[in-house]
Amino acid sequence: MHKQWSLKIVYLNYAIFWVIWLIAQGYLTLFQRQMTAGMTNDLINVAVKVLIWVPLGLFWLNKTQGQLWLSKKKLYNRHFPVQFWWTLAIFIVYLGFSMWFRHHSFYITAMPFTKEGGNFFSVTLAAGLIEEFVFRGFFCNYLLAKFDMTSAIIIQALLFQAIHFPIYFAEGLSLMGWGVNVATVLPLGLIFGWIFYQSKNLWPSTILHCIWDTSVFLFI
Template structure:
């Protein structure tokens, strides 16, 4: 594949994902919360059902169609958990516990995480980690590493990872400070998850870290 076609193909794939997710977050979610039958289930439908179908579906399709252009074409999930993963897991948990105690002066888990009104926890804390790691580290970074050195590939995929969060920022009408806080969180996390995937050649470590981060933020902070 010529270089120009390679870039165009990757850009078009990302654009498809981005535009679909913009439509889901901006239009579909708004329609779901207007309907009595789906109003309470809107978060679950969008973040769990639709995200699983769209993101995993596109990821599986692209991994299959572009398997000759992947850095890691074998099994994406295996039992290799490097020391780096365990160090980062301890660091994540410790940092979030300290942050929760500092902000709330106590360590309190929200009591209604799995009630009808709060079952968005499943999508935010679990499905997001699985689907986002599958498509951004498992596909986009995997494909970038076939062409670029680690540092370049990691920066590009982290920027793509940041970009996919923009639709929800638009929908939520975040303030300038909200944008800044999210950028300063999502971008470093994207780099860390990419680093872990590269070191382990395994999607489980970055997926677990991602889920732990999201779950603790949702439940404690």
């Protein structure tokens, strides 16, 4: 029988997670600038994220059994509601328009596997799969059992936004860079939370997350 976790315990665990991720991002940035490039840089990013995020997500899910809105055994299923398909269509149209507006033609980055081109696997796959598992699979899932739908989705979106701050710190983003990222990540967190609520399935938000990140990385 698992002891019930209060909201204070969950928020405390999140705060510890945030500090760990801040330290990890700082060391990663310093190490990679001096020692690594290209594919090595990408694979290190994926490995670090897997080693930190996945065990914590599994630990939290196990510790809160019976307190979740959706059982961990039902997180991944075949339910894809109409809201997912409409959102997917809107994403594709918006991302296609953004690519055309910025480049005035079809465009794809020429260096997806190099340090200059970015981190291909960590952006296109790891971010969507791992972040959705932790934030929609656990945080949104737990909060939906404690709050009404709107409150739960807003809180998890704020937590999702905040976990990106260590990356902004590590990369030394300008004030404008912070503003642009917040204006993108926060609404996406709300959308992914809403899709998870509508579908009772982690696959729809994961697919949307991966499509968004991949499209921005490769085409925009």
